Amino acid sequence: MKKLITALLMALVLLGCKKEVKQAEPVAQKEQSGTWWKEGVLYQIYPQSFKDTDGDGFGDFNGVIEKLDYLESLNIKMVWMNPFFKSPMVDNGYDVSDYRAIQPRYGTMQDFQRMLDGMHEHGIKFVVDMVVNHSSIEHEWFKQSRSSRDNPYRDYYHWWPAEKGEPPYRWSFFDPDGAWTYDKKTNAYYLHYFSAAQPDLNWENPKVRQEVYNMMKFWADKGVDGFRMDAFQFVSKDTTFPEFPKGYEKNVAKWYGMNPPIHKYLNEMYDQVFSKYDVFGVSEGAGTTFQDAHDLVDADRHELQMAYHFDYVDMSRSTKGYELTDFKNRFTKWDKEFEDKGWLSIFLSNHDNSRLVNRFGNPSPEFRTHSAQMLNTFLMSMRGTPYTYYGDEIGMTNIDMPNIDEYVDVSAIGDYKKALARGDDMDKFMVELNYNSRENGRTPMQWNDSINAGFTTGIPWKKVNPNYKDINVATEEKDPNSVLNHFRKMVKLRNENKILVYGKYQLFDAENEETYSFSRTLDDRKVLVLLNFTDHGSDVVLPEIKNMENELINNYSSLDKTDDKVTLKPYQAVIYELKTD
Template identity: 40%
Template structure:
């Protein structure tokens, strides 16, 4: 394994700092709070911490609207606090991966504040400005957060592009000065000693030439911008320039968030000879269930069909094998909780289901990501009132589809939010059963999931059969096994709608993974009685029998 391939054997633990640990009682998680929990992450066995944005921000989108890339958001602490975190992490053998958000900035960023002053301002071309067309927006693009992707500026008489909130204007990557600014920001953090970047929606930075209208589904007010902007004409060029001028000078890990990308796209960006990124975050498997009404898109309460899930994950496993590298994840700060979405959060089966999902993912080829709380089986919060939500995307969708367009009633939309809202992932970490779950001594910035008295880290650490210790075993197996890291992938019985079974092959050895995605008792014979059982989420093994949410891994030599 080459020196710069350490990330292939690594496991990443994602921290959403606002919700992880508050150290000063102001109700907001912070950097000193995270520093105090580093031993917990180390104990789990993770190698890398992916830290969601901690830069200065007005927080219109919880830190993904950055006003100053070289300063720390005051709620999170100071640069000194960050440097202490980095130093302590490195002492423990943990690496820190920062979130790089450079498709857009905050409208409070000094670049944008200058840009909007006049059409001849030196910073004007740092952003995408266009004249009105026939008295309206330059094209029919819609924002990812609902509504139009353009906002009119009265003072200069032009529109600026914002693929997300109107407080998140898109940078103009066609301008070489913008790219140089980004390279300087990256060097600033890499020279401090950070170990890599997760790059937010990085495949949106190259806009299509001429900014043409996009296709609109019947009844849609705006075009689905993901189908128009993703993987633009100069993306490879921009990423190669990033690699040549910055990334190649450091031994770091990079993952690009790429909504809408295909395996063929990912091979171009992560290929062994492409000199761009190490891996991508793809969305195929988390976007499988969608509303039949295209206008509602992701907003639904449908379970994911196992046959579809197997097809999606297997496509990426086989397509990238030997050509690129996968990231493996069930959830993150933008997705509902793993066990609620892909398993069950019913108390009777929650622990089994969480372990089953962990097994299914961690035995695949790629770098696994564990989102804070996943290792103790945290669930969706199941809010029932709109006033309980905080997420801008969720609130915008509710107002557009219920209040403005009236295409869904409020009770149905609340069910959709309960199932799919990003807020499900953002409730504070549940450390113990004391007030506010041990997250803060003050009033938490966001309401905790009320089940923290039953689901928390302290109880997990005191139970040798907990999800935490099971994840620890999964991670340990990966660290010790080239078969798990590098082996190729073979899906078994693709049309089985209850069991996910696959094999991995490497240097004459075979791994067999069998996972029951139901609460039924089943039977499947893959000649597992001829193999050695490596791990299971039950205490015993009944060979061909599969109990509710049972998952087991066998080694054939």
């Protein structure tokens, strides 16, 4: 008996020692531990443009179910889907009228559950897009709120009584008339940072916050694995609505975003949702400083888990293009800042931007394939969670829409009205809009060379890009050197090599305007990534080249190399293992 008691006491001592060691670990080390939402690649689906199965011209859940094998073949581990909640669709679902109901064009709740279960069966996690900075004007909360000043839902939104005079001006993302709209019924103005059909919720009201947390738990209980929080940096407002300085709309994130109570609200959300489920949260926007971003996502803050900032995609928003040195600098400074704490999203495209290959590569028939492959190689070899937007895995391009009559996007139409009011040169404006409009990234997925690219048997809600005869999944499936098959290889390479997830990043030749060269190092392994961002051959001269040993991936069949120099072909991308001492 004595021996048993002694053994038990010794076991307790050892457990206590282990506990002390665990507590002594630095936060940075804890945050580098294996986590599914860090190690997997995320694929973004714009649901009404992905695959239609009922012939109404809009994508649906059954279309996604039909393509589950395809999604699994991409080797991705997560899908983020843009909003599918019930909505009048003023902003394509970012105006929600019922957070617990499905927009009928996508299917039913039963269809959603089949899709979610199907993803899980294929080893894919599902991330839902939560739009909780604002609701639809048709949400029951807003209908009640605008019905009378003493309605219990009045404080679910931001109201300014007309007898106080006009409210302080607030710029709107979509509305040329500003962010306050007069409502005659109660003689008051309501706030909307986006369109007048998207009134902002009052997060300073604890009842609103509890409604959101309960709604998130509703979806987590159904099995969703993550939450992308739309426009979330803007949820907390100073409800005295002080005057902002002239020209503040040029840096809206600074004046609209990161009002300090947001951290209290996120702590509440963490306690009620993130700490109770194996899910992660990512906010659209990360403030205007590195500290803002860390305050949102560092693990010891108990708020969100992944930063999604716009510094990357803000490059190349115009036809003037971008400088590669600026491109390298932005990625490098964010990597350095998040080297030990926090976690980043890595992306160059999404539903709010034009196509990846148009903005950062070369869409011409001669160079589209290699430039798309090069960009996908880059995204998959940086530290952070890579986000791929549907169609980028086959190198889809912008669609030519030179006339404003072709546009349906509320943002494009609002920008057009603002430009008219300013007296801008509208010909120049349309050239820029044609290049950078969100419409470019929302055209139907190009599945094959049949009518409507195999997207629908009906009339598509948006015109299919005419180049679908050449750029489509079926054609690229047959070509081992296609954008699609290179994408699969690159994602597989990342999945199998944690060095590409957690490895230390080091930039080389920072001032080179043609090539991007960097290494990743983890434990005793080191790899070298060489990327040519030009349409001509370009030399890379580095001491590390002499140690290039094992080719991991190459979007060409060969590499021109001497002891200290590599000559990269147009848009060539290679990753090599390096010999280490």
